[in-house]
Amino acid sequence: MNAQVAPDTAGDLAIRARGLTKRFGQLVAVNHVNLSVPRANVYGFLGPNGSGKTTTIRMLCGLLTPTEGDVEVLGLRIPEQAEELRRRIGYMTQKFSLFEDLTVRENLEFLAAVQDIPRAQAAKRIDELVEQYHFADRQKQLAGTMSGGQKQRLALAGAVIQKPELLFLDEPTSAVDPESRRDFWEKLFDLADAGTTILVSTHYMDEAERCHRIAILDRGVLVADGTPDELTHALAGRTLEVMADQPRRAQKVLLDVPGVLSVAQIGNALRVLNDANGDAAARVKKALDDAGLEADVSASTPNLEDVFVSSTRGRDHAQDAGTPEKAA
Amino acid sequence: MNLRRLFAIVMKELRQMRRDRITLAMIVGIPVMQLVLFGYAINLNLRGLDTGIADLSNTAASRALVMDMVATGVIDPAVSATSPQQLMEGLRRGEISIGVVIPPDFERRRFEGREAVQVLVDGSDTVVQSAAVQLAQLPLNTQPRTNASTAGAVGQTGPGQVSVVSFYNPQRRSAINIVPGLIGVILTMTMVLFTGVAIVRERERGNMELLIATPLSSSELMIGKVLPYAAIGLIQTTVILVLGVWLFDVPIRGSLLDVYLAAVLLILANLTLGLLISTKAQSQFQAMQMTFFVFLPSILLSGFMFPFAGMPKVVQWLAEILPLTHFLRLIRGIMLRGAGLFELWPDVLALLAFIMVMMALAISRFRKRLD
Numbered sequence: 136m137n138a139q140v141a142p143d144t145a146g147d148l149a150i151r152a153r154g155l156t157k158r159f160g161q162l163v164a165v166n167h168v169n170l171s172v173p174r175a176n177v178y179g180f181l182g183p184n185g186s187g188k189t190t191t192i193r194m195l196c197g198l199l200t201p202t203e204g205d206v207e208v209l210g211l212r213i214p215e216q217a218e219e220l221r222r223r224i225g226y227m228t229q230k231f232s233l234f235e236d237l238t239v240r241e242n243l244e245f246l247a248a249v250q251d252i253p254r255a256q257a258a259k260r261i262d263e264l265v266e267q268y269h270f271a272d273r274q275k276q277l278a279g280t281m282s283g284g285q286k287q288r289l290a291l292a293g294a295v296i297q298k299p300e301l302l303f304l305d306e307p308t309s310a311v312d313p314e315s316r317r318d319f320w321e322k323l324f325d326l327a328d329a330g331t332t333i334l335v336s337t338h339y340m341d342e343a344e345r346c347h348r349i350a351i352l353d354r355g356v357l358v359a360d361g362t363p364d365e366l367t368h369a370l371a372g373r374t375l376e377v378m379a380d381q382p383r384r385a386q387k388v389l390l391d392v393p394g395v396l397s398v399a400q401i402g403n404a405l406r407v408l409n410d411a412n413g414d415a416a417a418r419v420k421k422a423l424d425d426a427g428l429e430a431d432v433s434a435s436t437p438n439l440e441d442v443f444v445s446s447t448r449g450r451d452h453a454q455d456a457g458t459p460e461k462a463a
Numbered sequence: 464m465n466l467r468r469l470f471a472i473v474m475k476e477l478r479q480m481r482r483d484r485i486t487l488a489m490i491v492g493i494p495v496m497q498l499v500l501f502g503y504a505i506n507l508n509l510r511g512l513d514t515g516i517a518d519l520s521n522t523a524a525s526r527a528l529v530m531d532m533v534a535t536g537v538i539d540p541a542v543s544a545t546s547p548q549q550l551m552e553g554l555r556r557g558e559i560s561i562g563v564v565i566p567p568d569f570e571r572r573r574f575e576g577r578e579a580v581q582v583l584v585d586g587s588d589t590v591v592q593s594a595a596v597q598l599a600q601l602p603l604n605t606q607p608r609t610n611a612s613t614a615g616a617v618g619q620t621g622p623g624q625v626s627v628v629s630f631y632n633p634q635r636r637s638a639i640n641i642v643p644g645l646i647g648v649i650l651t652m653t654m655v656l657f658t659g660v661a662i663v664r665e666r667e668r669g670n671m672e673l674l675i676a677t678p679l680s681s682s683e684l685m686i687g688k689v690l691p692y693a694a695i696g697l698i699q700t701t702v703i704l705v706l707g708v709w710l711f712d713v714p715i716r717g718s719l720l721d722v723y724l725a726a727v728l729l730i731l732a733n734l735t736l737g738l739l740i741s742t743k744a745q746s747q748f749q750a751m752q753m754t755f756f757v758f759l760p761s762i763l764l765s766g767f768m769f770p771f772a773g774m775p776k777v778v779q780w781l782a783e784i785l786p787l788t789h790f791l792r793l794i795r796g797i798m799l800r801g802a803g804l805f806e807l808w809p810d811v812l813a814l815l816a817f818i819m820v821m822m823a824l825a826i827s828r829f830r831k832r833l834d
Contacts, residue, residue: 196676198833218831221678232673236482237475248471249677277482293673 148207149174149301149332150195155204157190164190166355167204172334172348177327179346180336181443187355188336189229192303195334196226209301222251225294229305231286233293235279239270242278242293250297260296268292268322284315291322295331302326304335308342320345340440349439351446358446363439370408370437370445375416377405379423379430388426392418396448408441408448464686468679472687476661480691486657490695494649494702499710501641515542515550515559520569528580532563550583560585561595642707643794644767647787649703650696650729651761652754657692658737659750667746675831682826689734696730697723716801724804725793728814732786735821742828761787789813 150172157165165187172178180188193199195208197217206213211220233242243264247257265271268288273281278289287307294302304323308316320342327333327347335346343349344363351359359366379385382400389398389407394415396408409415416432423430480486518525532538542559544550550562562583566572573579584595665671674684700723707713715722736757744750762768764778765787771779782788789810796802804811 193833198672198676200832200834221676226676228669228672230669232669234475234479234670236479241478245471245475249468249679251465251468251678
């Protein structure tokens with residue numbers, strides 16, 4: 136599935152990884168992942184908890200040594216040239232990692248110094264960030280006393296203080312309310328517009344949909360990779376909507392139909408995702424009729440959640456036969 | 464090494480410290496508390512110990528001896544006994560701390576230069592013990608066998624006429640060593656703990672992942688972390704010295720500069736050790752456990768509690784590794800004997816070597832990696 140990689144003219148790629156693997160003892164956290172991230176893109180990493188997103192990001196910015204594989208980030212070989220890379224990237228950790236017992240301004244001053252921003256420019260840059268990230272009236276507030284959304288904004292401001300070419304964001308919005316999330320994504324697109332490449336991991340579908348390209352990770356394996364449009368179009372004809380009088384019963388029946396990958400209830404409707412074999416609509420209709428259930432079956436447009444379910448559930452069926460129920 | 468980045472770490476540490484009230488309280492609280500506790504124990508050992516006296520001789524000479532002993536103020540004749548057994552009984556029950564036995568043939572023994580008086584001591588209490596040693600040093604026409612160098616008795620007759628028999632604890636220590644030694648003990652405890660915890664806390668709170676993803680180098684991080692605590696160590700040293708001189712009249716016979724130089728050596732040795740611990744410990748709790756692992760041998764083997772010379776060879780070698788052992792020799796030499804720091808160069812060298820080795824180990828063990 137990860138076939139549509141641009142031929143190896145690495146110039147327009149910010150990240151290029153081949154066969155990237157990380158083992159922790161017996162556990163294979165990341166399993167032969169191939170990755171190509173174009174410059175000035177917002178590239179999304181979608182996957183449930185424990186799918187290897189954080190491990191992959193840590194390897195890409197040189198904090199973890201890969202067990203196997205070749206990695207090139209901004210033209211630098213990683214992990215060998217990780218020290219050089221650190222000057223050119225920003226990294227926002229999953230857990231808030233600024234100092235809770237320093238104020239907003241003290242945190243930014245510290246980062247500016249550590250990132251080698253000359254003293255004269257540092258004050259200007261900090262003023263600029265304070266303005267852009269709405270901290271004008273909170274400069275003297277301790278970071279630990281701020282809300283989740285404010286902390287995350289401060290963390291982003293800290294990660295971009297040295298104007299990095301490449302920004303790694305590890306589940307930046309996991310502890311944040313919806314409005315803060317929207318603001319946050321506006322900021323990301325501003326940065327991408329200015330030429331920053333952004334690699335962001337998430338487990339929110341709506342965030343994944345905003346990305347220029349996404350990669351789906353499942354238990355350490357890259358199971359899908361492309362633009363959201365490419366990925367959803369590939370599922371055309373495989374998603375159905377079923378309107379039934381007794382949706383719970385209908386769901387039970389449908390889960391046993393061969394070729395049905397998942398059945399999710401959305402309000403009164405059931406959303407049925409099928410594998411690629413034959414005429415799914417006819418099969419589903421027949422199964423419902425046989426069970427004596429009144430139902431309307433119609434085609435529906437695939438979305439990213441369907442992509443996610445089909446690429447992860449397909450592997451489930453192959454490995455451990457038929458654990459039913461909904462996608463993450 | 465980039466000074467701007469180093470300074471940034473130092474500033475950050477100081478700012479965080481300023482907001483951490485418990486640490487602030489510990490910086491001054493620990494030295495004051497320990498000094499006062501140990502210090503008043505020193506005072507106690509000189510006054511009014513309950514004493515049982517069995518004067519079996521009951522001659523003019525023996526009564527004069529008892530009066531001399533009482534006159535020192537060290538003992539308080541609480542019980543009068545008729546046999547050594549009664550005294551031992553009293554010791555065991557804790558009614559008396561010291562028993563003085565003057566045998567029936569006191570006069571003859573004294574004349575023949577044999578042991579003339581026996582002092583029974585509750586050795587389970589080291590404070591009592593040192594008091595008894597002082598008692599035995601009374602110039603009673605005798606010279607105590609245990610402390611031949613004591614000036615007052617020189618020229619008097621016959622060795623070993625007052626013998627001290629210590630029950631329950633054969634060790635003896637001298638109280639005057641405590642306050643200078645206490646500087647070392649307090650610095651060992653607080654310095655190792657502070658640095659050990661300071662870096663591990665950063666790891667626990669997730670700050671470390673941020674720090675290692677920046678251009679900050681290992682040595683900048685390590686040295687930047689250590690410097691603020693070195694300053695704190697000097698503050699603690701000052702607190703102990705001021706209180707020691709003011710409350711307990713501890714002499715500083717050598718130069719004050721030498722005292723501080725010795726303190727700086729010990730501080731750096733402990734800070735680098737703390738750094739090494741921090742590269743190994745996974746949690747603040749583990750860092751604390753490891754600190755105790757170092758602290759206990761330091762207190763027991765360094766010569767602070769028990770005389771170094773009395774320990775088995777193997778234990779002595781072990782003790783030579785501990786910074787506190789060398790510091791005690793330095794500080795006692797400087798403060799009590801008026802020695803110069805560089806007259807004591809072997810211990811200075813030992814501390815310097817310890818600092819170099821620990822720093823090198825800590826920096827080489829610290830990886831800007833998570834694995």
